[in-house]
Amino acid sequence: xxxxxxxxxxxxxxxxxxxxxxxxxxxxxxxxxxxxxxxxxxxxxxxxxxxxxxxxxxxxxxxxxxxxxxxxxxxxxxxxxxxxxxxxxxxxxxxxxxxxxxxxxxxxx
Amino acid sequence: xxxxxxxxxxxxxxxxxxxxxxxxxxxxxxxxxxxxxxxxxxxxxxxxxxxxxxxxxxxxxxxxxxxxxxxxxxxxxxxxxxxxxxxxxxxxxxxxxxxxxxxxxxxxxxxxxxxxxxxxxxxxxxxxxxxxxxxxxxxxxxxxxxxxxxxxxxxxxxxxxxxxxxxxxxxxxxxxxxxxxxxxxxxxxxxxxxxxxxxxxxxxxxxxxxxxxxxxxxxxxxxxxxxxxxxxxxxxxxxxxxxxxxxxxxxxxxxxxxxxxxxxxxxxxxxxxxxxxxxxxxxxxxxxxxxxxxxxxxxxxxxxxxxxxxxxxxxxxxxxxxxxxxxxxxxxxxxxxxxxxxxxxxxxxxxxxxxxxxxxxxxxx
Amino acid sequence: xxxxxxxxxxxxxxxxxxxxxxxxxxxxxxxxxxxxxxxxxxxxxxxxxxxxxxxxxxxxxxxxxxxxxxxxxxxxxxxxxxxxxxxxxxxxxxxxxxxxxxxxxxxxxxxxxxxxxxxxxxxxxxxxxxxxxxxxxxxxxxxxxxxxxxxxxxxxxxxxxxxxxxxxxxxxxxxxxxxxxxxxxxxxxxxxxxxxxxxxxxxxxxxxxxxxxxxxxxxxxxxxxxxxxxxxxxxxxxxxxxxxxxxxxxxxxxxxxxxxxxxxxxxxxxxxxxxxxxxxxxxxxxxxxxxxxxxxxxxxxxxxxxxxxxxxxxxxxxxxxxxxxxxxxxxxxxxxxxxxxxxxxxxxxxxxxxxxxxxxxx
Numbered sequence: 001x002x003x004x005x006x007x008x009x010x011x012x013x014x015x016x017x018x019x020x021x022x023x024x025x026x027x028x029x030x031x032x033x034x035x036x037x038x039x040x041x042x043x044x045x046x047x048x049x050x051x052x053x054x055x056x057x058x059x060x061x062x063x064x065x066x067x068x069x070x071x072x073x074x075x076x077x078x079x080x081x082x083x084x085x086x087x088x089x090x091x092x093x094x095x096x097x098x099x100x101x102x103x104x105x106x107x108x109x
Numbered sequence: 110x111x112x113x114x115x116x117x118x119x120x121x122x123x124x125x126x127x128x129x130x131x132x133x134x135x136x137x138x139x140x141x142x143x144x145x146x147x148x149x150x151x152x153x154x155x156x157x158x159x160x161x162x163x164x165x166x167x168x169x170x171x172x173x174x175x176x177x178x179x180x181x182x183x184x185x186x187x188x189x190x191x192x193x194x195x196x197x198x199x200x201x202x203x204x205x206x207x208x209x210x211x212x213x214x215x216x217x218x219x220x221x222x223x224x225x226x227x228x229x230x231x232x233x234x235x236x237x238x239x240x241x242x243x244x245x246x247x248x249x250x251x252x253x254x255x256x257x258x259x260x261x262x263x264x265x266x267x268x269x270x271x272x273x274x275x276x277x278x279x280x281x282x283x284x285x286x287x288x289x290x291x292x293x294x295x296x297x298x299x300x301x302x303x304x305x306x307x308x309x310x311x312x313x314x315x316x317x318x319x320x321x322x323x324x325x326x327x328x329x330x331x332x333x334x335x336x337x338x339x340x341x342x343x344x345x346x347x348x349x350x351x352x353x354x355x356x357x358x359x360x361x362x363x364x365x366x367x368x369x370x371x372x373x374x375x376x377x378x379x380x381x382x383x384x385x386x387x388x389x390x391x392x393x394x395x396x397x398x399x400x401x402x403x404x405x406x407x408x409x410x411x412x413x414x415x416x417x418x419x420x421x422x423x424x425x426x427x428x429x430x431x432x433x434x435x436x437x438x439x440x441x442x443x444x445x446x447x448x449x450x451x452x453x454x455x456x457x458x459x460x461x462x463x464x465x466x467x468x469x470x471x472x473x474x
Numbered sequence: 475x476x477x478x479x480x481x482x483x484x485x486x487x488x489x490x491x492x493x494x495x496x497x498x499x500x501x502x503x504x505x506x507x508x509x510x511x512x513x514x515x516x517x518x519x520x521x522x523x524x525x526x527x528x529x530x531x532x533x534x535x536x537x538x539x540x541x542x543x544x545x546x547x548x549x550x551x552x553x554x555x556x557x558x559x560x561x562x563x564x565x566x567x568x569x570x571x572x573x574x575x576x577x578x579x580x581x582x583x584x585x586x587x588x589x590x591x592x593x594x595x596x597x598x599x600x601x602x603x604x605x606x607x608x609x610x611x612x613x614x615x616x617x618x619x620x621x622x623x624x625x626x627x628x629x630x631x632x633x634x635x636x637x638x639x640x641x642x643x644x645x646x647x648x649x650x651x652x653x654x655x656x657x658x659x660x661x662x663x664x665x666x667x668x669x670x671x672x673x674x675x676x677x678x679x680x681x682x683x684x685x686x687x688x689x690x691x692x693x694x695x696x697x698x699x700x701x702x703x704x705x706x707x708x709x710x711x712x713x714x715x716x717x718x719x720x721x722x723x724x725x726x727x728x729x730x731x732x733x734x735x736x737x738x739x740x741x742x743x744x745x746x747x748x749x750x751x752x753x754x755x756x757x758x759x760x761x762x763x764x765x766x767x768x769x770x771x772x773x774x775x776x777x778x779x780x781x782x783x784x785x786x787x788x789x790x791x792x793x794x795x796x797x798x799x800x801x802x803x804x805x806x807x808x809x810x811x812x813x814x815x816x817x818x819x820x821x822x823x824x825x826x827x828x829x830x831x832x833x834x835x836x
Contacts, residue, residue: 002235002322009238025643026512034514034624042703042764050230050355050376065370065467069377072362073765074198074739077145078703082759083208084197084748094729094746097529097565097714098572098613101579198741198766206741213745365738472738474516474677474770 008048010041029070115141121224123151125396125411127179132415134186136424143191150176155253158274163405227397230352235322241329242348245275260347267351273303367466373455374400384417403448480504482668486513490674491630492806498637510646520769523623528615542804553629563618565714650685676772679794691775699727702761739766781825
């Protein structure tokens with residue numbers, strides 16, 4: 001296939017860019033993603049996943065069953081922050097930075 | 110608060126989800142069905158082709174007729190439908206978070222049947238990102254659901270059964286199908302009847318061929334095809350890609366189920382046992398999510414998953430369940446063997462691998 | 475691939491790769507980096523990547539962070555564009571109790587030359603008009619900023635490789651033997667020997683320590699981060715809790731959970747994080763979240779970096795820390811000095827592993 005062929009249409013990453021990082025040792029979709037942004041766009045690798053697996057297979061000979069799936073994440077599909085937010089104002093595991101500033105005898109430690 | 114508590118949550122209202130809904134609701138369980146779409150039936154709705162290899166209790170019919178049948182079957186039961194709702198993710202204790210696009214709210218369920226179906230795979234060639242290049246599924250949706258003629262001159266890339274269906278349906282609505290391009294040395298479709306029809310209306314099938322590139326300014330205008338040593342150009346404003354389909358795995362991945370690889374089932378498939386139960390014990394699956402197959406098999410896997418959930422929740426006796434399950438597996442064997450023996454074998458291998466998944470603990474670094 | 479090296483670094487994340495690069499600036503060749511997976515597959519690839527000084531306490535730790543932040547402009551000149559942007563950092567607060575805290579913080583920092591300004595509501599809103607108008611004020615420091623962590627580690631690696639450093643990836647170390655004058659490092663892909671051994675295993679430091687009978691008290695602390703679709707540039711500053719990347723995505727998160735090596739995300743924390751975002755910057759309401767990810771912080775038991783020699787074992791070094799992105803330029807520089815010159819230009823005694831008294835596992 002022509003090297004200029006776009007593999008990740010969301011981020012416009014070409015086959016050439018993907019093959020380059022494979023030759024630098026990248027072995028999984030996620031390795032390639034972090035070095036090229038392939039799969040980081042709105043579709044979250046849903047479209048390019050199989051194309052990247054084919055590129056890895058082609059370039060390294062790794063059989064498909066040894067090429068792990070990209071790590072999938074929530075949200076299962078994009079969602080507005082407003083919809084996701086709960087309107088609660090108490091954060092238990094999410095902090096503000098000043099929460100971390102520790103005071104000792106009325107002074108910053 | 111819109112929070113929901115239910116016995117069985119069925120994610121996906123396609124053939125498998127609807128069949129599972131019937132099995133569970135008809136045995137008195139409290140059933141909730143969620144689907145992104147506002148209507149029931151999933152992809153069946155735009156399938157105008159005749160479905161071969163349906164289970165023996167169903168007479169041959171078209172896709173949308175099967176949807177109507179499955180919907181009618183559950184009409185009398187008090188099922189909770191969350192249509193136009195999406196699963197967003199999961200809380201730490203496994204409670205499902207869904208959204209109606211206003212809020213995210215929790216659904217607590219005793220058992221879950223995930224029937225999220227399959228997605229079409231891409232085929233890349235230079236300029237495949239031009240407008241006018243779409244999947245065969247998208248083309249079919251445009252014709253049969255949206256009543257839109259997607260172009261005037263089409264080339265189809267890939268030659269599965271589904272590609273033949275879409276080639277015929279495109280022709281019917283007046284799209285000139287210039288050719289079907291297949292990279293293998295033979296046509297992939299196993300339905301000789303359909304291939305014959307395609308030949309009859311004069312659509313050329315180029316095997317051992319590939320797309321060199323698409324060309325066009327702002328939209329596809331022509332497509333360059335290579336067949337052995339011959340390179341030729343076809344004028345086309347529509348290119349329909351048939352890259353095969355793969356199970357949609359996002360929900361399984363978030364739930365932490367393990368996966369195995371079976372090429373014939375569409376690649377990575379959630380690991381499941383003979384009961385269509387994943388290694389998260391409350392999570393069952395059905396349909397294309399359990400391996401891409403024919404509509405008849407999708408219905409049967411939905412029934413199987415439903416039956417197993419009924420058994421797990423005590424809605425049927427073990428004895429009844431055993432008899433029913435044996436019958437359903439036998440029927441699945443008949444349908445799937447007739448459709449494609451490789452798929453039947455792959456499904457059995459996959460089930461045998463249940464305790465030896467290739468991919469597991471995906472969130473543990 | 476050779477089997478004998480002057481220095482082997484175990485761990486190719488931001489800390490290990492920075493050490494490799496800085497070492498290679500002075501001694502080309504003889505350096506091997508071993509990574510159990512691939513650089514960026516761990517903590518370095520799952521971070522908001524603030525280069526952050528302000529509100530680090532105590533002041534000596536803030537000072538150390540400041541020196542590292544000061545190295546960034548020079549580093550980007552040397553290894554290439556890492557999308558480092560000294561935006562300045564804003565920490566909004568919403569009540570008067572936090573203002574008192576902020577004023578104390580500013581006063582303490584003044585003595586070490588870090589300027590933290592406590593902004594009034596009006597000043598905060600003038601700097602960052604998108605902040606919630608209900609804000610009471612904000613602390614501000616001009617030295618803070620952010621960097622693209624993927625580019626950072628990639629550029630470290632490329633520059634190091636250009637200087638002759640070898641990387642062996644997908645190669646887990648299974649055993650370390652100390653022999654007279656050298657170490658034998660047994661890995662999945664073979665056995666290597668070296669004079670100097672640097673343990674830069676991040677979250678896995680404890681496991682590496684066990685191989686040499688040392689307790690490296692690093693624990694895991696999970697953080698979950700939301701990523702929005704790209705938005706047109708509208709945030710001027712790195713705000714504690716969120717930042718806008720070069721491509722317009724906004725990264726949001728400030729969660730801490732003790733979950734070991736479990737990198738799952740949970741809807742609870744995602745929803746809380748979404749709350750934080752719309753509370754700080756209400757105009758984010760309409761933005762879509764496309765992904766949530768989680769990273770496991772390498773958190774030393776007392777929160778401070780563990781750097782330097784491991785006493786009692788000649789030529790064995792450790793570099794394990796939280797805030798690896800902020801600190802990597804300085805840690806790379808100082809570890810290089812320590813390994814090659816035996817001493818560092820900025821004292822790191824305070825960060826010695828000897829401060830933990832239960833060091834030996836035997």
